[in-house]
Each structure stands twice: as C-alpha cells, then as structure tokens.
Amino acid sequence: MSNILIQLEDLTKVYKVGETEVQALQGISYKVEKGEFLAIMGPSGSGKSTLMNIIGCLDKPTSGKYYLDGEEVSTFDKNKLARVRNTKIGFVFQTFNLLPRTTALENVELPLLYSDVHPKDRTALALSALERVGLKDRAHHKTNQLSGGEQQRIAIGRALLNNPSLILADEPTGNLDTKTSAEIMNIFTQLNRENKITMVMVTHEPDIACYARKRIYIRDGKIIREEIGREGCEEKK
Amino acid sequence: MNILRTTRVALLALSRNKMRTFLTALGIIIGVGAVISMVSIGEGAKRGVEDRFNSMGTNLLFVSPGSHARGGVHSGAGGYINLKPEDADAIEKQCDAIKYTSPAVNTRAQVVYSNKNWNTSIQGTGARYPEVRNWELDQGTYFDENQVKAGAKVCVLGSELKKNLFEDEDPIGKVIRIKKIPFRVLGVLKSKGQSGGWFNRDDMITVPYTAAMKRLMGVDYLSSIDIQAVSMARTKEAQTQIEELMRIRHKIAPGAVDDFEVRNMSEIAEGAAQATGIMTILLGSIASISLLVGGIGIMNIMLVSVTERIREIGIRMAVGAREKDILLQFLTEAVVLSVLGGLIGVFFGVGLSKVLKYISIFSQFKTVVSLQAIIMAFAFSASVGIFFGFYPARKASRLDPIDALRYE
Numbered sequence: 001m002s003n004i005l006i007q008l009e010d011l012t013k014v015y016k017v018g019e020t021e022v023q024a025l026q027g028i029s030y031k032v033e034k035g036e037f038l039a040i041m042g043p044s045g046s047g048k049s050t051l052m053n054i055i056g057c058l059d060k061p062t063s064g065k066y067y068l069d070g071e072e073v074s075t076f077d078k079n080k081l082a083r084v085r086n087t088k089i090g091f092v093f094q095t096f097n098l099l100p101r102t103t104a105l106e107n108v109e110l111p112l113l114y115s116d117v118h119p120k121d122r123t124a125l126a127l128s129a130l131e132r133v134g135l136k137d138r139a140h141h142k143t144n145q146l147s148g149g150e151q152q153r154i155a156i157g158r159a160l161l162n163n164p165s166l167i168l169a170d171e172p173t174g175n176l177d178t179k180t181s182a183e184i185m186n187i188f189t190q191l192n193r194e195n196k197i198t199m200v201m202v203t204h205e206p207d208i209a210c211y212a213r214k215r216i217y218i219r220d221g222k223i224i225r226e227e228i229g230r231e232g233c234e235e236k237k
Numbered sequence: 238m239n240i241l242r243t244t245r246v247a248l249l250a251l252s253r254n255k256m257r258t259f260l261t262a263l264g265i266i267i268g269v270g271a272v273i274s275m276v277s278i279g280e281g282a283k284r285g286v287e288d289r290f291n292s293m294g295t296n297l298l299f300v301s302p303g304s305h306a307r308g309g310v311h312s313g314a315g316g317y318i319n320l321k322p323e324d325a326d327a328i329e330k331q332c333d334a335i336k337y338t339s340p341a342v343n344t345r346a347q348v349v350y351s352n353k354n355w356n357t358s359i360q361g362t363g364a365r366y367p368e369v370r371n372w373e374l375d376q377g378t379y380f381d382e383n384q385v386k387a388g389a390k391v392c393v394l395g396s397e398l399k400k401n402l403f404e405d406e407d408p409i410g411k412v413i414r415i416k417k418i419p420f421r422v423l424g425v426l427k428s429k430g431q432s433g434g435w436f437n438r439d440d441m442i443t444v445p446y447t448a449a450m451k452r453l454m455g456v457d458y459l460s461s462i463d464i465q466a467v468s469m470a471r472t473k474e475a476q477t478q479i480e481e482l483m484r485i486r487h488k489i490a491p492g493a494v495d496d497f498e499v500r501n502m503s504e505i506a507e508g509a510a511q512a513t514g515i516m517t518i519l520l521g522s523i524a525s526i527s528l529l530v531g532g533i534g535i536m537n538i539m540l541v542s543v544t545e546r547i548r549e550i551g552i553r554m555a556v557g558a559r560e561k562d563i564l565l566q567f568l569t570e571a572v573v574l575s576v577l578g579g580l581i582g583v584f585f586g587v588g589l590s591k592v593l594k595y596i597s598i599f600s601q602f603k604t605v606v607s608l609q610a611i612i613m614a615f616a617f618s619a620s621v622g623i624f625f626g627f628y629p630a631r632k633a634s635r636l637d638p639i640d641a642l643r644y645e
Contacts, residue, residue: 058555058638079559086557097552097642101253111556113242158556 002070005165005198006032006055011064013050013221024050025061026221034165035196037189039203039212047221049170052202056089056168057081069165086114090159094171096151098143098158104130105139108157115162129157133187149180156187160197167191169201173208185211206233240569243562247569261538262578264531265621269582269614270589271524276610277590279517281603286513290506292429293371296469297502298476300324300483301461303495318458319496322446324486325363325462331482334475339363339370339463340446344454348442349414350402357398358441359415361449362463367426369465377409377424380445388447392420396428397439418452420444472501521610525617531578532621539571539629550633551641564634571626572619579618583611 013025024047032038042048053059054066057073060081066074073084091097098107108126117125130136133153143151152172159167169188173181189211191197201212209215210233217225251258302320325340342361347354360366364382367374380391392413399408408422429438450456466475479499483489487496543550550563558566590604 053639056555058642079561082554082557082559085555091555093642097548097555099549099552102249106249110553113246114553114557114559114562119242162557 003033004031004067005034005036005069006030006200007065007067008055009065009067011051011054011061011066013047013054013059014062023221025054027064028218028221028223030216030223032198032200034198035192036214037192037199037201037212039201039209039215040218041202041204041206041209041215042218043204046218048202048218050221051218052168052170052200055166055200056091057084082114086111087162088165090156090162090164090167092152092155092159092167092169092172094174096143096148096155096175098151098154100144101142103140103142104135104146104154104157107143107154108161110158111161125161126157129160130154132160133157147180148176149183152176152180152184153187156184156191160191164197166198166200169199169203171203172201173203173205181208243565243569244573246566247573250566250570251573257538257542258574261535262574262581264534265528265575265578265618266531266582266585268524268528268531269579269618270585271527272521272614272617273583273586273606273610274589274593274604275520275524276517276614277586277604277606278593279513279520280605280607280610283510283513283517284605285603286509287506290502290509293502296466296472297369297371298464298466298472298479299461299500299502300328300464300479301498301500302458303498318456319487320459320462321457322459324483325459327486328462328464328479328482332475332478334467334471334478335464336467337363337365337369337465339366340459341461341463342446342449342454342456342459344449346416346453348398348402350411353402355398355401357395359449359453360441360443361446361453362443363446365465366443366463369463372429373427375425375427377422380423385445385447388451389445390418390420390448390452391423392442392444393424393426394422395426395439395441395443397437398442399425401440415442415444416453420448466501469503472503476501528614528617528621531618532575532625535571535574535622536625536629539567539626540632542570543567543629543633546633547636547641547644550636551638551644554636554638555642560634563636564630567630567633568623568626571630572622575618575622575626579615582618583615586614587611 008028008030011025011028012023015022015024028051040048040051050059054061057068057076058081061074064074065072068084069088071084073081076084099110105123105126108129109122112122112125127136127139130139133156135150135153135157138146138150138154143154146154156167167188172188173184176184185208188199188201192199199212201209203209210230213229215227215232216223217227300320302318322340325338328335329338339362344359345356346359347356363369364380364385366372367379374393375396377393379393380389384391392415394402394408402408402413403411408425411422412419413422414420426439426443444453446459464475464479466472476499480495483497483499484495489495553563587606590606593604
C-alpha cells in the first residue's frame with residue numbers, strides 16, 4: 001500500500017479564450033503523501049486555482065496524469081469524477097458556498113443526498129460532523145443568520161461528512177478576520193493531526209500558509225519553489 | 238438519488254420560495270380548472286339534450302310529407318298534402334314492427350275560458366298520443382278511440398295552458414272555447430319542461446285530430462304521423478316497413494322520388510348529441526390552451542430559478558451530484574409544481590362546475606363533472622410539467638461546476 005495520496009505527472013492545462021490559447025499549467029509534477037498539510041501559493045493568474053480544480057476533480061488536465069489514492073482519475077468521465085468528489089474529497093471555499101435559506105444541518109447533509117447513505121443515518125452523521133466543528137447547537141439555524149466564521153465551520157462540517165481522504169480549501173480565510181481565521185486554521189490543523197486527513201489549501205496569505213507543513217509556490221503554471229517545515233516563516237513570529 | 242429523495246429535495250426547494258411556487262402553479266391551476274369546468278358544461282349540455290330526447294321516447298318515428306318539385310321549383314318540406322288518416326291506419330295495421338300510430342295536425346288559435354284567453358298551439362292527435370310520445374297524464378283521462386272516430390269536441394290541456402286558464406281551479410269537465418267552438422276538458426298532461434327556450438312544450442292543448450281537421454282547420458290531410466316502434470332495436474326495421482308501405486300506397490314508381498319522409502328520433506337525438514359533443518371538444522380545447530400557457534409559465538420561472546440558483550447547482554456538483562441528479566432535481570421540481578397545480582386545479586374546476594349553476598347566465602346549463610375530463614386534465618398537466626421542465630433542467634445539469642461555483 002503506497003503512502004502517496006496525490007501524484008501529479010507532467011500536468012498541463014490549456015484554455016481557449018476566443019482565438020488565443022492560454023497555458024494555465026505547464027508541466028506540473030508533484031506528490032502529496034497521506035496525512036500531509038500542503039499550501040499552494042502564488043499570485044493571481046499563476047494557475048493555482050486551475051491546479052486546485054484539477055486536484056479537486058472539478059476539471060480535467062489537457063495532458064499528463066493525475067493519480068488520486070492509486071486511481072488514475074485523469075481518465076475518469078464526469079459521472080465517475082462526481083463520485084470521487086462525493087466520497088474522497090471535501091471542499092472548503094472562500095465564499096463558504098452554503099445553500100441560502102437552508103438550515104446548517106441540511107447544508108451539512110448535502111453530500112449524503114448523493115451517496116448511498118440511508119436517510120435514517122443521515123441526520124446522525126450530519127450532527128456528529130457539526131459537533132466536530134463545535135456548532136451542534138446551531139444545527140437548526142438558517143445559514144444567513146450565522147456569522148462568517150460559523151458559516152465556514154459549517155462548510156468544514158459538510159466537507160467532513162463523507163470521511164474524505166482529502167480536504168481542499170480554496171482561500172478558506174479570505175473573507176474572515178484574523179481571529180476567526182486562526183480558529184478555522186486550528187480546526188484544519190487538528191483535523192490533519194488527529195484524523196490524518198490530508199489537507200491541500202490555496203492561499204496568498206503567508207501567515208496562513210505557514211500553518212501547513214509544506215508550501216509550494218506557483219508562477220506561470222510551474223512550481224518554482226518548495227518549502228518544508230517552518231522554513232521562511234520564522235521571521236513572522 | 239432515488240425518486241423519493243429527489244421529490245423531498247424538490248419539495249424543500251419549492252418551499253423555500255412559497256409565493257413564487259404558488260404563482261407558478263397558478264397557471265396550471267387555472268388551466269386545469271378551466272378544462273374541467275368547460276368540459277363539465279359541455280357534458281351537461283349533452284346530457285340535457287339526451288334527457289330531452291329520452292323523455293320524448295327514442296323509439297319514435299315521424300312520417301311527414303316530402304317536398305315536391307314542379308318545373309324545378311321545390312316547395313320545401315311539407316309541400317305535399319297527401320298524408321291521410323288512412324295512411325296512419327294502414328301503417329299501424331300492416332307493419333309488425335310498429336306498436337302505435339298517432340296522426341297529427343297542428344295549428345294555433347285563441348283558447349278562451351270564462352274571462353281568460355290564451356293563444357296557444359293546438360295539436361290534433363290520435364288516442365295513442367300519450368303512449369307514442371311517452372307522456373303521462375297529470376289528472377283526468379285522454380280521449381279514446383271512439384271519441385277520435387266521432388271527432389268529439391274534447392280536449393286535454395298542457396300544464397302551462399292549464400295554469401294560465403284555470404290557475405288553481407280543477408279543469409276536468411269544464412268547457413273551453415277554441416275558435417268559438419266549445420270543447421270539454423278531459424285531462425291535463427304532466428309538465429315536460431322547456432324544450433329549447435323558444436318553445437314551451439307545456440303551452441299547448443291536444444284535441445282529437447279528426448276534430449281539429451274538420452272543425453278547426455277544415456282540411457283533409459295530416460301534417461305528420463307520429464309512430465312508436467315496438468322497441469328501440471326495431472326502429473330501423475320499422476322505418477323500412479313504413480317506407481315500403483307508403484311507396485305502395487302512394488303509387489311511387491321504383492326510382493322515383495318519395496312524396497313523404499320518414500325520420501326516427503334516435504337519429505335526431507344522435508345528431509343533437511353529436512353537436513353538443515363537438516361543443517364539448519371545442520370548449521375543452523380552448524381551455525387546454527390556458528393549460529399550455531400555464532406550462533410555458535412553469536418553463537419561464539424554472540429558467541429564472543436555474544439562473545438564480547447557479548451557485549447552488551455548483552455546490553451540489555462539488556459535493557458529488559452528477560448531471561443526472563441535477564437534471565432529475567429540476568425536472569422533479571417542475572413536475573411537482575405542475576402536479577400540485579393540477580391537483581388544486583381539479584378541486585378548483587370541480588368547485589367551479591358546482592358553483593356555476595348559481596350564476597344567473599349559466600343557470601340554464603346543467604354541469605356534469607366527468608371523471609374522464611379530470612383524469613385527462615390532470616395527466617395533461619403532469620406531462621406539461623415534464624415537457625416544459627426538461628429544458629431548464631437540462632440547462633442546469635449542463636453547467637460547468639467551476640463556472641457555477643464562481644458565478645456571482
């Protein structure tokens with residue numbers, strides 16, 4: 001049993017914008033081990049969102065191979081990708097992306113609607129996920145009545161629901177203040193350490209990126225640098 | 238996602254915006270309601286016509302003089318004056334498919350009793366008229382064969398005429414005057430009700446046809462012969478027998494045009510029922526257009542709803558919804574909308590049909606709510622939902638998850 005969760009081999013992605021072709025990714029090769037905490041950094045337009053979408057099985061590479069948990073998902077069709085997203089990946093977005101006018105519980109339950117989980121078990125699972133993010137008492141609140149931090153915790157609860165091997169966070173603290181950001185990052189760290197969930201996070205805030213054990217920097221569709229541990233973080237303290 | 242779960246998700250989504258859900262379904266509610274109430278008016282009219290003909294007797298036949306042409310000029314039906322009482326006798330005696338005949342003549346005259354008078358229709362009939370016309374007496378007796386032979390000055394009143402001349406007084410045995418000739422009242426016929434709005438069948442008086450011909454009109458020919466066949470099944474046979482006999486009696490060469498005409502009531506009734514059937518179809522199809530418009534309303538709102546919920550679709554896709562799941566969700570929403578609308582519409586339509594008779598301009602229509610119309614309208618509304626829900630649902634399912642998630 002390999003210890004590699006994500007294996008990217010020479011990934012490229014080409015977008016067509018009108019007549020011109022945009023090279024969003026130009027040959028990315030990288031490996032992420034199980035239980036890793038990785039931050040992807042880079043300026044806007046560097047291709048980090050594209051990379052994120054491909055890792056999240058929302059998009060397919062133009063060429064190259066992507067193995068997730070030993071499966072070559074770059075060959076999967078749309079339906080199979082949806083299945084992978086449902087069972088292996090949890091998403092956390094900058095804008096939380098919760099359903100409006102819907103209770104916290106219903107939001108957390110959402111992934112289970114598309115899985116084989118029995119309706120009776122759904123509520124119990126959703127409640128325990130809410131408990132893990134410390135929001136069990138808010139289960140029946142509508143999402144628009146909650147604060148940003150609470151909304152993001154609900155989103156994390158939703159991401160946790162199917163016991164994913166991977167949580168993908170796209171600028172998870174982008175819309176939050178410093179204190180709430182720290183709370184969210186602590187939840188991530190805890191999930192990573194205690195539940196051995198692999199975390200991949202896109203951010204352009206260096207102090208947020210420093211919660212991760214590894215950081216890669218992307219520019220013009222290529223990985224230009226990799227940092228491990230507290231490298232480059234010390235002077236911030 | 239199975240159907241139950243999809244329906245639950247759809248119901249949840251619809252309940253998040255109740256006002257819009259109601260307004261969207263309103264088109265279907267009105268459409269289904271209109272179809273059901275319109276068809277029930279049509280069915281009611283049809284039933285009314287059928288009842289009316291049944292009350293006249295469906296095994297009824299009429300012989301009337303045909304139209305005659307001389308030098309290319311047609312006189313129109315009834316131009317001949319060759320229908321004689323003897324023809325009626327011969328038909329009754331020689332055709333075995335026939336039970337009774339009743340020769341008929343008619344005219345109009347002023348009828349006078351004490352200080353009241355009334356202009357009414359005078360029907361000269363045979364003694365079997367009540368049997369032939371399936372018409373019972375309210376009181377008294379009808380005149381018999383002997384009185385007919387003698388041309389007796391006796392009469393039977395229609396209920397409307399009785400009311401006008403006698404009010405609450407007992408008319409039996411009283412003497413009234415028709416064209417100044419005294420007639421003794423033998424009985425009163427039961428009310429048959431309005432027949433067409435322009436002709437009240439109860440506003441009439443019957444006298445022996447012999448008396449009408451000799452004393453009131455001074456003619457020796459009949460205007461028609463009313464005939465009752467032995468049974469409804471044998472009306473066709475009766476018609477053939479009458480035609481054959483009449484051709485012999487009137488010495489009509491083979492191939493020549495008949496100088497008489499035989500019609501039977503079931504044919505006339507069928508024709509009338511067909512006409513009202515066409516009316517029902519017409520009303521129903523006009524109302525279906527509103528159902529169609531309701532469907533387009535659903536499509537419209539579903540399209541708006543898809544655009545409004547692009548982000549939601551993106552989220553659902555991100556957590557693992559497949560194209561099929563999204564398609565099914567939006568399709569189910571449309572179907573739930575139209576089925577709910579259809580259900581409410583059924584109640585609305587049935588209620589409207591019941592209430593309609595209390596509104597004065599519709600009061601003359603009986604309405605008959607037909608199960609067939611309900612099922613049809615309901616099934617149609619459900620398929621309208623599928624048909625018009627499909628395009629928006631497909632649009633939703635074809636969205637790219639990345640674009641959908643980023644949509645502002």
